[in-house]
Amino acid sequence: MFQTIAKSLFGSSNDRYVKSLGKIVNQINALEPQMQALSDDELKAQTDKFRRQLEAGATLDDILPEAFATVREASVRVLGMRHFDVQLIGGIVLHRGEISEMKTGEGKTLVATLATYLNAVEGKGVHVVTVNDYLARRDAEWMGQLHNWLGLSVGVIVPNLGEFQRREAYNSDITYATNNELGFDYLRDNMKHSRDQMVQRPFNFAIVDEVDSILIDEARTPLIISGPTQDKSDLYVALDEVVKGIPEDWYEKDEKTRNIQLTEEGTDEIEKLLLAKGLLATGNLYDIENTQVVHHLDQALKANIMFKRDTDYIVKDEKVVIIDEFTGRMMDGRRWSNGLHQAVEAKEGVKIEPENQTMASITFQNYFRMYPKLSGMTGTAATEAAEFWDIYKMNVVEIPTNVPVQRIDEEDEFYKNTLDKFGAIAKAIKEKNVIGQPVLVGTVSIEKSELLSQFLDKEGVKHAVLNARFHEQEAHIVAQAGRLGAVTIATNMAGRGTDIQLGGNVEFRIDDELGDMPAGPERDAAEQRIREEVAAEKAKVLEAGGLFVLGTERHESRRIDNQLRGRSGRQGDPGLSRFYLCLEDDLLRIFGPDTLFAKMMNSNLADGEAIGSKWLSKAIETAQKKVEARNYEVRKQVVQFDDVMNDQRKVIYEQRGEIMEAERVDDVVLDMRRDTVNALVGEACPPGSYPEQWDIAGLKEKVEEVFGLTPPIDAWLEEDQVEPELLEERIAALADEVMEQKIGTTDHEIWRQVEKSVLLERLDYHWKEHLATLDALRQVIWMRGIAQKQPINEYKQEAFGLFETMLDTLREDVTKILVKAELRIQPPQPQSLPDLPDFLTGHIDPFTGLDDSNDMDGSAERPELFGSLAGSPRAAFGPGGTNAENPFEGLEISRNAPCPCGSGNKYKHCHGAAV
Structure with missing residues (x-):
């Protein structure tokens, strides 16, 4: 009660925080006349001016007001769009590493340009993360016009790009990419054998679009790169x-x-x-x-x-x-x-x-936490604010709408069974269709969307179905869902990325109807006609009540329901939303209140009759909260388990980086040899044991196996009282002598490369095997709970022991290979590039098996395995594709191997296309 009164008097903490940002907004607005007075060239020169100020010691916060004012004026001139004051607030929130919650249609894409520009001026790189390839391309092209005009470079990462294009895109000031592409590139980079083959540079700042979808929904599933078994x-x-x-x-x-x-x-x-x-x-x-x-x-x-x-x-x-x-x-x-x-x-x-074996893996939580500064934007984050803070230390800030929301959210309607519910839905849609009000229907599965489609066919209602079967027409169907009398059935609306505009989308209509018409007066007249038709249609739709959003079922997550609702009432438009539920819905059947709820519904409702009450809606919300809490626990478990692996991953990747950058690794190899000797002697002669308890036979056998030596250990023991430390020194001296003789007869440069290659190759092999072991361990560790032990604590202990064992095995393996290696210099042969298996990229949920990744042709790009040709400068052969003058003609190159030019495409799709 007291909290409610205090909130009504002073506003919520969110309201007070947003209000405090008004001072900065006023500073930006005060600079607007000054920016408007600048010529185009003077406005473009602002970027260099900001860079000089940063070099002189200014901070990003110091230049924020002027930088935001510059972006707003440039947006007016380039895109014809001026940032509203609430959008400036959203931009400040993003720059501060927080989550900007803005309703659908409030212009989040434009908001991102403010924080993106400000942080990109530093030159350290900014990543804008989207949920799918279409949005990455669209935003890079659309907002890229603004950034390019201001002198910043823009890149985009999508599937099937070659290594060269990826490196160029990551080296841009601003890079648009999907979350999966970023994560997989990070994993692939840490499978490379040379620093200059890596495509990513050090992390700086990321803005995550649809942050709840990426950092919450998809965070249950680790990214995995795997190879066939x-x-x-x-x-x-x-x-x-x-x-x-x-x-x-x-x-x-x-x-x-x-x-x-x-x-x-x-x-x-x-x-x-x-x-x-x-x-x-x-x-x-x-x-x-x-x-x-x-x-x-x-x-x-x-x-x-x-x-x-x-x-x-x-x-x-x-x-x-x-x-x-x-x-x-x-x-x-x-x-x-x-x-x-x-x-x-x-x-x-x-x-x-x-099946496939894991070769590299990381969760989104641990990937995105590597960014020194991380922010995000979405229309629905408040329900998960606690999780965002717990895992990512990101605060959620609700940004007010530019125009008050006029949408009416009606109470849910409850029915006894699915057929009654769908019959009622079909009648409600037909009623709205008669008056021309557009209807967007959200379903939870293909099966339900096709069932509803049958009901609408019986009612004679013309409609479009958008689900996985009609994925290709997605953007076009969604874009026109706001037209007069339109009825659109969609399987979930999360991450669709296309605004539903009342009266229809002008740009999509022009593309669909005038795609092949050449530019000229005739096309201009046709475009003007379409704009007038859309404006007239919008007036009729507004009169009919705006977009009616109808949910056929409640989703497990309140956010998905809110995303569907948010499609209606954008930018102050009128709208209506209503959900239809029944006892057979999965949420109610699995998670809902069982006996009282079901008895009341069955005994008090006749067939086809509906009931609606705040109490029932509250019961549904409680069920959703239960599911959200359970899902949070699942994600928490994923990150707890991956945190264990993440500590080990950091050690391995850091070691790989140091090895790749080092010109020579002979000191590392020497340490490994000494450690191996110490381990062998320590195992055969345990500390505190008597000489008669030592396993001398076993020691001689292991020394023979690892070093190929037969030292006179028995004679040493007979001569005098030899301590284990003296045994270690003598065996190590013999091993060093063998290695010195071998190195003395070999070219030192070649031997250094051999040491480096063996070290990296064996490190990768044993890390891959260790990942497989940890996967198996994680699947069985739950059984420890029966013994009243905490599975996560048991996992930490076991994983640490396994990691130590892996390092011991690695040291012994590298030592054995290098001691026994024989180098034979042969005359140069025509270079032949072997076929590699295509690595699969997976985004696998260890608890449910769900996957959200992208397996791409060319994901096995491993130019480091193909000798000096892989490092050839790609610029010498153009941007990829067929080249009549094939510089590799005559070489025995497999048609399925990556092209040696470095394009990232297979040879048969690049320089070998004409062969």
Whole structure:
């Protein structure tokens, strides 16, 4: 009560903070006449002026008012758009490393130009992160006009770019890219063998668009780069046959966590079936020898029982294509991990692709926390403000709208079952359609959108369906969803990136209707006609009440509902929103209040009758909060576990960087040799033990295996009382002597390169194996909870021990290879470039198997593996593509290998295209 009174008198803390920024806005506004008086050349010269001020010791905050005023005036001249005062506030919030929450249609893309320009003037690079490739390209082209006019360079990172283009884009003042591309480039950079082959430069500042989608929704799933392993197709198919025939009483399912647990009876019966098929190595399903079968059996159960076609995935062109649960988009080339995708492929009877092994991995939390300054913008962040602060230390600031919101948000309507609900929805849509009011319908799955489409067909309502099946027409369908009488069914509206404008989108109509018409008076007249038609149509839509947003179900997250609602009522337009719910909705069925809620609905409602009340809406909101809290815990667990790996990742990547930059690594190799000797002697002669307890036979065997030496250890022991320290010194001296003789007969420069290459190659190999071990550990560590132990603490201890073991193995491995290596100098041979397997990029949720990544042709670009040709200056051969004068003609280059010119394209798509 007291808080409510205080808020009404003094405003919320958010209101007070926004009000405090008004002083800076006034300073910017005061400079506007001065900026308007500048010529174009004088306004462009402001960039150099700011750079000189920064070099002289000024801070970004010192130049902020004048820099923002410069951007606003330049935007008026270049884009024809002037920043509103609330947009200036949003820009200040972004510059301060906070989250700017602005309603849909308030111009977030334009807001970003303020903070982007100010921070890019330093020359350290600014990354603007978007949710998809279309937005990255669009924003780079659209806002790039403004930045280029002011003298800043702009780059864009999208799939299938070559190494050279990526490096150029990252070296630009401002780089637009998707979150996945940034993360995968970071991982790939740390798989390179030379610093000059890396594409990214040190992190500085990032602005994340749709920050809630990227840093919350997608943060459950780590980014993974993987390579192929052995084919196990027969096992997937055999287990799928077993699972397809089992009755429901053999298992228990938990829809909240998407897990399947066999009952005692089910375990016994499936054990018999597997033995009959010869799939078990022993008679007990849970013997250690059957671990792999049990794992793939679990995945087969999940695939058949928990994952539904047309909801979680679709089958397109004989391939299983994942559907993003948040956006409803198809995710071509993306695959679930740990054999789940293969299990779904077996279920659907399509070709089974082999599994892959993790080679590098990172979560979005740990990737974006590497930026010294991070900010974001979205229309819906307030519900997750606590998580943003806990994980990223980012404050959420709600920016007021430029014009008050006029949208009316009605109470939810509740029905007994899905058919009643969809019948009511179809009637409501038809009523609005008759008066010409445009309707946007949000569904949660393809199945639901197609069911509603059938209802509308019966009612005779013309409509457009936007879901994963019609992904290609997405932008055009959304752009015209505000036209008179338009009815659009969309599977989730998160991250669509296209404004719904009442009366229709002028630019899209011009593109669609006049795309092939040449410039001239005729085209100008046609464009003017379209503008007039859109203006007239907008007036009619406004009269009809604006856009009506209708939700067919509540999403697990309130933010997704708010995103859908926010499509209506942009920039002061009138609008209406309403959600229709029933007891069969997943949210109510799985998470809702069970008995009282269901009894009341079933006993008090007749068929087709609706009920609406604040109490019911509150119950739904409570259910959503439960799910959000559970999802937060999942993300928290992901980041807790990845924090353990992240500490180790930093050590490995830092070591790799130092090795790559060093001209010689002989001191590192020497230390490794000494450490290996100490480890061997320490294992055979433990501290505090008696000589008669020493394993001398084992020591001689290991020294022979690692160093190829047979030192007279027995004679040393007979001569006098030899301490372990003396043994270490003598064995190390012998090993050093062997190495000195070898190096003495070899070209020193060549040997240095050999040491460096062996060190990097073995480091990468053992790190990859260590990642696989940690993956396996994370899947079983939960069992420690049965013994009343904290799984995360157990994981930390085990992971630390495994890391120490990996380093010991690495030292021994490198020492063994270098001691036994023989260098033979052969006459130069025609260079042949081997085929490499395409590495797969995955964005895998370790808890649910969901994936959000992009597997790209050319993601295996590893020019460091191809000798000096890989470093050839690409400029000498043009920007890629076919070149009639092939400088590599005559070389034995595989057509699937990366082109030696460095374009990043395969040879057959580049200089080898004409061959």
